[in-house]
Amino acid sequence: MTTEEAAPHELESAVAVVGMGGRFPGAPDLDTYWANLRDGVCSLSAFTEKELLADGADPAELRNPAYVPAQGYVADADRFEAELFGFGRGEAAALDPQHRVLLETAWSALEDAGYAPLDAPSRTGVYVGGSPTEHALAAGTNPALAASIGALQVRILTDREFLAPWISYRLGLQGPSMTVQTACSTSLTAVHVAVQALLLGECDMALAGGVSIGSVRRQGYVHYQGGIFSPDGRCRPFDEKAAGTVPGSGAGVLVLRRLEDALADGDPVRAVIRGTAVTNDGAGKVGFTAPGVDQQTAAITEAWAAAGLEPSAAQYVEAHGTGTELGDRIELEAASAAFAGGTAAGGGLGIGVGIGIGSVKSNIGHADAAAGAAALIKTILMLEHATLAPTVDVTRPVAALRNSPLRLVTEAREWPSRAGLPRLAGVTSVGIGGTNVHVVVQEAPERRSRASAAPQPVVLPLSARTETQLSLLADRLATRLREADAPSAADVAHTLRNGRVRMPVRAYVVAAGPREASDKLTALAEGRRDATVDPLGEAWLRGEGVTWPALDGEVRRVRLPAYPFAGESYGALTLRGAAPIPSVPEDPSPSPSPSPESELETKVAELVIEALDLDGAGGLAQTYFEAGGDSLTAVHLAGRLRDDLGIEVPIQLFLEPITLKDMTTRIVEMKQNGDADGALDALLAEFEAEA
Missing domain, CATH: 3.30.70.3290 (Alpha-Beta Plaits)
Incomplete structure (x- = not known):
């Protein structure tokens, strides 16, 4: 599609991505990010004990056999060129590293679009979101800091609520300024909101994306059986060995304009957003943190309908794909339903081949609020280079893909062109709480060539x-x-x-x-x-x-290397002095409730008490939800019952209005009667990431 061939209706409803900026694990810039993706590099870091101790890890925690010393780590996230943004040393030190990184990423994205960051169009909106951070929590509980600069200033400099306003203020942008929060789908939701604002005329340019710098320290995590985190520090989306995700950090910002305006002004269009949609699972799921199939499917079909296309026209889908067994299974079911027909002529990667699918989380881990931006930027880079990047650390795709229109991309390959349709892809993001987002992305229109003239100095x-x-x-x-x-x-x-x-x-x-x-x-x-x-x-x-003076002939903005930030380290506040969380007593205290009558019932009761952090057997008089149980805890408990005691528990049991004491009795009866019905296959409660 050339500029001249762009249909009028497409110009009216499409949004151009004219600039991008990003910092991700192993990639201080997007050129490095693309090289890593193309070459199938896993950028997850495995830390040595010396590195972890130097960054304040608890030696006792490192001795835990379940401790995994891995993370999607962004280096130098503590550095900031404060003077460039008008911050003094004291303010810069109090400013959350997450704010610092996002400010610099927004600057780079504007430069990538060919716009001076301090002289961008005034009607530029900002739509971003972030993650909870150790720095913000430590700052909010630091009386000395509050006494030094004031409690309100501490909040303004650390709360993620002010991520968007700081960008608008420091860059002089007068469009809408909104911090968007939908947990793991935050940054892709921000893109959706920005697209709608542009199409409604609320702004003429928009910065959209997100950041997640939970901590600048190198740190790992503790793997819990049945939890969402990987036992070996690797994330394997849609693979038979998938066992969990890995926490990651990152920041991604996209500069958006209405396509018609971008083409008219000679902007460097990197891709075209044809349609977006957002849904929520509502109450139609087993718990607040549980995902739902139907509304994930709806988000996909609605986005493609907004684009004026059938989902089967897609060639590739960048999935949320956290590498959790149940989360991936649900996403595959939803996407397979939406993209049915992808092997038909004109759809997919070729007749009989199907639609490619992958997830950047295999490369960088789960970047939480920045995950959607990382996925969208990856997809745009693939479109630009006409190359499909591989999902790494995959040995054997899950069996569910065999009867699906989707095919897991496991090695770099050319992204084929096709007659009558441009290259098209979909990007999905899913958030705890049920917010599902899908974005339809199309390759950029070919830049019109100009008549060559004798170059002048x-x-x-x-x-x-x-x-x-x-x-x-x-x-x-x-x-x-x-x-x-x-x-x-x-x-x-x-x-x-x-x-x-x-x-x-x-x-x-x-x-x-x-x-x-x-x-x-x-x-x-x-x-x-x-x-x-x-x-x-x-x-x-x-x-x-x-x-x-004006240059001879027609000139236009082009993508050039962005400013090389070189600020000093301002560090970050930490919680290393926090009191340890008290453990659950191994020997439950006596209570009026009857004691378990069998050894098996005793073991089941102990697992329930531990999972729900109850004060002994007396807590078994409550129902599951009265005891504070939720769907993530149910996943953990079901996994422990399966792995430790060989008992498969159906999700319905957790939902019944019976006491935990009665529930333990029922679980023992299931084991004795052998009538378990494949609990984990029915369990919809595991979700993709930790907010």
Whole structure:
């Protein structure tokens, strides 16, 4: 589809992704992120005991056989270029690292779109969300900090409620500013809200995405049988060995504009969002944290209907895919129903091949509030490179895929084009609490080629806060201009002049083409100034407010390397001094309730008491829900009963209005009578991630 071929109705209802920024495990920028995805790299970190102890781990916890020293870790999340955003040292130290990372990611995304972060359109909206953080919790319980800067200021600098307003304030953006929270589906929901705002005319540009920096410390987690976390620090979505997810961190921001506006203004369109939809499971599930099949299916079909397409037109689906046995099973059931027909002519990856499916969580873990942005950015990068990236650490896809239109992508392969339809994909995200989101993404329209003219020498102005950063920026730009798809020198000049903030340390080169510019920029990075002297370039060096003349011919914004942040470490507050959580007594205290009458009943009762943290056998007089039970606890308890005692328990038993004492009796009877009905197959309670 060329610009001229874009149908009028499509222009009216489509939104362009014109810029992206992101930081993910093993990837400080999106170029590295793509290289890791393409090459099938698992970026989950396995920490040594020395590393964990250095970051404050409890030695006793490390001795726990169930402790898994792994995480999707974002390096240098404690660093922040505070001065660039107008923060003093005290404020920067109190500011949550999650806020710091998101501010820098938003800056990079705007630069990627070719817009100066401090001079973006004023009607730019911000729609982002984040995760709970150790820093925010520690700050809120730190009397000394409150006494120093005030309790209200502590909240403003740490609460995720202020993620969006800080971006709007520091970048001067006057559109709607909303912090969106739907647990694990937060950042993809933020994209949906931003798309709707653009189509309704509430803003003309939008930043959308999310961040999750729960802690800047290297740390692992404790694996619990029947819980959501992997026992070996690896996440294997849709694989027979799938046993749980791995906590991760990350940040992703997308810059969105109405497609018609983006094309008219010559923006660097990276992909097109054709349709979005959000649903909630409501009460039609076994518990608050449980997922539901029907409304996941509805989110998919509604998004494709909004796009004016059948779901079977998809070639690929980036799934929520946490690698939990039951969560993946439910998602496959929902997606298989929605994408039925994907092997038909014109659909999928080819006749008889089906629709590809994968999950970035195998690479980076579960980034919680940033998970949807990580998935959407991955999908857009695959569309740009016409390459399907593999889901890693997969040995054998689950049997449920055999009768599904979906096929797990386990190795990098070309994303084939097809006659009559552009490349199309869907991205799904699911949140605890039941918020399901689906986004339909299409490859970008081909940029219209322009008549070539004799290139003229142009001034390429650069600036940074330090000489080191200026050299690094010159080197990265030189590398970009040596690539096969390097933009023209005129487009580079236009983008540098209008799409970058003017900073105190400055330099320039004069060049007529990308190769000449690359050579001079390399020399500049090595400390050798361009011998060509230009009057406006010299005024730029002196720090004057240069008004650049119009460039000859048609020019447009192009993607260039973003600003190389180089802030110092401001650390983060921790909870290392927190009191340990009291354990459940191994020997329940005496109570008026009758004691279990058999050894098996005693063991069942002990598991129930431990799972629900009851004060001894007296607590067995309550019902499951009166005792504070929920669906996640039910998963844990059912798994323990199965693994420790060989008893399969149906989910209906937890829902019945009977006491826990009666429930233990019923569980023992099931074991004795052998009438268990495949509890875990019926158990819909396990969800995909920890909020």
